[in-house]
Amino acid sequence: MANIKSAKKRILVNKTKADRNKSIKSAVKTSIKKVEAAVTAKDKEAAAAALLNAISTIDKAASKGVYHKNNAARKVSRLSKAVNAL
Numbered sequence: 001m002a003n004i005k006s007a008k009k010r011i012l013v014n015k016t017k018a019d020r021n022k023s024i025k026s027a028v029k030t031s032i033k034k035v036e037a038a039v040t041a042k043d044k045e046a047a048a049a050a051l052l053n054a055i056s057t058i059d060k061a062a063s064k065g066v067y068h069k070n071n072a073a074r075k076v077s078r079l080s081k082a083v084n085a086l
Helices: 005-040 044-063 069-084
Strands: none
Touching: 005 044, 005 069, 044 069
């Protein structure tokens, strides 16, 4: 365990940020799975609706620094390509 006050604070702050990032990443993964499930079921309307929600979630995660902007763009691109192929 850290002895210095600033080191103790860093541990607390890093834990808080890690928890926040984990929550956001989990939400992104869930929204991606919903799109993929709709695509697998070949339900175009549900897939399009889930895609809008997923894009919003991914963009928010990228704006908060959880994902790099290129990583977010790649995720959106792959989901859009899958939905458009229906």
